Amino acid sequence: MASVQKTLRHWSLLHLEDKELLTLIVGRKGGKTTIKIIDKLLMKPHNKNQLAKILNVDYNTITHHIKIMHNHRYITEEKLDNVFYYLPSEKLFKSIEEYNIIREFILNNNLDE
Helix, strand or coil: CHHHHHHHHHCCHHHCCCHHHHHHHCCCCCHHHHHHHHHHHHHCCECHHHHHHHHCCCHHHHHHHHHHHHHCCCEEEEEECCEEEEEECHHHHHCHHHHHHHHHHHHHHCCCC
């Protein structure tokens, strides 16, 4: 854990304002999957089945990550023809620079999965 904190300091992640987003991605296992989902949603809205297929990830895993991100209000859902589509929320867009810093940290340090 001390090495993770040292790396966090090195990347100045501890100085980010959105600690909730930091904890959501860095503070738990599965951060890379969360990043993959967010990246796809930043391109265009998707439903859970589409995300599972595109990312080659189990539907239940996608559901788990969507639920967490939705509960923290980083994504929203819209219903179209009885299918829920997920898209980034205003809250995520307000923290997009910090998201990109966190994303680079996770992808460059292989701390997850």
